[in-house]
Amino acid sequence: MTVSVAATKSAYEQLTAKLRAIGSLQQCEALLKYDRMVFMPQSQETAQARGVQLSALASVVHEKTTDKSLFQLLEEAEKDLPKEDADAPRVLELTRKTLEENSRVTAELAARKAKHGALAHSSWAQAREKEDFALFVPALTTCFEIAKEEAAAKRIDESVTLYDQMLDHFEPGMKMERIDQVFEEIERALVPLLERVRNSETKPSTTPLEGTFDIAMQKKVCKEVVTQLGFDEARGRIDVAVHPFTSSASPADVRITSRFSDNEWQMGLLATIHEGGHAMYEQSLGKSGLEIDHALSMGTHESQSLFWERMVAKSLPFWKWIAPKLNEAFESFDYTPEQLYDAVNAIKPNNCIRVEADELTYPLHVLLRYRLEKEIITDKLTVEEIPAKWNELMMDLLGVQVPNDSLGCLQDIHWSAFAIGYFATYLLGSSTAAQLAYYCEKDIPDMYALIEKGQFEPLKAWLTDKVHKHGRRYKSLDDLLEAQVGEKLNPKYFIDYLEEKYSKLYNC
Template sequence: FFHSIHATVGLDRFGYLRTTHNTSINTCTACRGLQLTSVTIKVIMHFSKRSLGALALAVSVGKVSAFQTHTRSESGPRHIAAFISKDKIQQSIVRKSNISGVSTFQMSISAENAEVKTPLEEISPSYKELVSKLQTITQLRRCSAVLDYDRMVLMPSSDDAAASRGAQQSALASIIHEKATDSSISGLIEKVHNDLMSADINSSQFEDERRVLELTKISFEKNERIPAELEAKRAALGSSAYTAWVKARSASDFSMFAPTLKECFDTAKAIANYHRGGDTSVPLYTQMLDEFEMGMKAERIDDIFGEIQQALVPLISKVLASESPPSMDALHGTFDIEKQKDVNKEIITKMGFDIDSGRIDESVHPFTMSFSPSDVRITSRFSTDEWYQGLAATIHEGGHAMYEQNIGGSCLDIDSYLSMGAHESQSLFWERHIGMTKEFCKWTSAKLGSALSGEGSDFDYSADDIYGAINAVSPSEIRVEADELTYPLHVILRYNIEKDVVEGRMEVDDIPQRWNEAMKSMLDVEITDDAKGCLQDVHWSGLAIGYFPTYLIGSATAAQLAYYCEKDVPNFHDDIANGEFENIKNWLTEKVHKHGRRYESLDAMLEDQLGEPLNPSYLINYLTSKYTELYKI
């Protein structure tokens, strides 16, 4: 019985192994043919140039520990070979790094008494064919992402270059669309189901494979239901509405955008209506939400957001009335950009962003882009007179990136992020619950002191000064500039409006009035300018209706994860103060990252991993206790 495998989770993900010296995995997800009930991988490493090097590996399976360890250094090509037998696994990987000062190594695992099962690809050739088609789609999407990244970070800024890139992207997009709507997919899914039935397979087997089928079926059927004219309308509107929004915003005149925005709402509703198929019991807004926050229902958001609003409005009033607000002086001065870049890089790599599996660059709007778990790139932006926006962006994007770097490597949808809220929970976990803590300020204050001091200007603020300055509350008209305390209300505001428009309780034309009134009543902010009011965000022009609430779902999830992480990780606070983030990052990987899209919803994941679904009281408690102390109220 000879069988070639991908390598186990820990092995294929070298970055993971490097930082995790004892890894327990229950199921080898990458190698579908192998059901290891309990594997302990112990890694002994010799770090050489650029952190690559010889590696010795020992594996114990079940109660029996029986293994081989082996290291060697050799030049040669990348080569993975695996030999498996009923009670013995041997795997060897010869790697060659393609950097100068080449160091290569071989890992061998042998384990006894492993339970081996036949992979579904062997039982069902249709599954093999399906997986191959789906992986091709993933690869082509990744190609497109590389072109996007290049456009935003490197491409010359001329119109001609942009037009040429547009033509390239559009050729690729047509191919991807063609492959993603390939009519043979639904037939293959059916055949695999038949194969599963006739093979008389225990229903608990092939869980991942069943999830692959399910996810494929859902997205394929959704796409299939959209008529071609509606698809064309969506595409055309996506570009013309953006233009209309840019114009209206630059003129600060909502009425210029209103007719197009109506079309956007109508088109998004039409799409959602097709997406839900015949099932009109699903509210339209819930269906829209599903695009971004799989499995989340509008009525649940109503409850969660209601609770948050009820708690925050009085808290913010008290904070703003405080007579002891922290000073924001530490934010401002004159700072060298190169030194900021260096300290940002030092901090984010220490936090767990694997720079050997990614890059840090600059762009106008910070973003994260993943081409595979081994190449996840983040961008930030820096200014000479304020240093925290740069660091906050780096940590925020770094949080997104750590999710992508620690997700599985199957190139299938099960190994992609669960939802937008789940993704945002990762960026906000690191940005807020690590990066905005007193302990973090303790760890970074000396680093920041030397990076932010220049010729003749000393940055001599204490950790407490920095903590106060970066957490200072100051209500803003603009969401993206809002502090963490007032931010939720910006989201709730737009959520309420978009839901009311979708459900016919208000007209598009009335948005500015509603917006301005709500900003006044919730945040005591006067809006005199549509550009800084209801026109500030791009989302609606891209038909992303139902997207907004994921920002606050992410905030609430981050707070809940932080609560449990603090309980689970022994020296949570000391770790942060000492700049030791390995246990925290590994906890997130265990609880969130590695599951990809295996759960049906964020709620399902939280319930299974933490014991309760999304619960906004963690966010409320966190904000209440933090700001009560900081503002002495």
């Protein structure tokens, strides 16, 4: 008598084998999408063919994730947990959540969402071009409706609010009430700080940013820097794209893109470091091939990019390390670390655009969007009222007059892409980055001396130990921080950091 191999495998083993296969197919999807953004020829016809390929892959993934045998194996595995595997309970918990949520979104809703997404994107682009939010109102209204419908379908516990369900998609376990608490503290501190900075007579010079800078040389410097920080090029690539992003096709194949302009060097360098932070997180995740070794949340991800971009690369010691390199790299370029530090940290007081904002005003851009989307989802604000409310808040929070909707409420792609509940993660990430830097320095007292020497390895190791290697073993960013640094997310560190830096820089 022969016993088949399958019969000798436990339900847990069979389940995880199936999940790994699904994970591999999702990695294929990631690679096809990266190729589309970076390498793919640009004809309409090519884009269509790629769309067909991605949809064929997506439907295989859908078939496999909604396969009834997967649920059966999950139930069997839940009843017969493998005792030797400490991760097993969490693996099953994550699997149940993902499978249940997927199965609750009907094919009809998914198709309607995809179809409306294409329409909403073009409606947004058109309204933005014409600087007229009214053109976008019908499509955006439907986006919010579909997002609510999807959240209502997905929530397993009916007592969860729709907005909490949306937040959970990007930032699992962090509810609105908790985020409100953190954000209110930030707002209370930053609005008056920005006011002081705006009124200060001291203005750091941004002259070092100006000039003409060879792009090949910028790329060379960026590559050297990000590799020195800890990005492993043997298990990744650096390319160029219009909007910098990071994509992982496995922890051994993490690719970042950056962009460069020949009339300033700051953008490319800081974008590369930012994406490098995301990439080091992805490269340091565990290799189980299961969801437990995915990045914990969008906020956690952003904390990694911002740890390197802000806490490291916007610190004076970093400029002490890099100034000689830049002075050597660029022609007629000769600045002190202090001059470079001042230039990259100067705020742009009249800027309306989130993605161009400095680290002091950026949080306020996020607060504005978070507040608006919350009010729309809870029916306290209508889509038509967005522009007026947007402009009012821009004045209240940032002291900025918005000249038109394209520079105001039409600037972001997020809502038209159903990314509602996403904006908060940017600020959760900023705040977490500062908190991690605080605790990192407690554990590594010479942290800034190491940065000045270009010795980043201990910092990366610390982040891997505290954040990366845990994947999704914790249920939320709060839980991760509490377990790893002894304290839930606390905006105090972020506020103190900005307060200290900007009161000194602006002498206010």
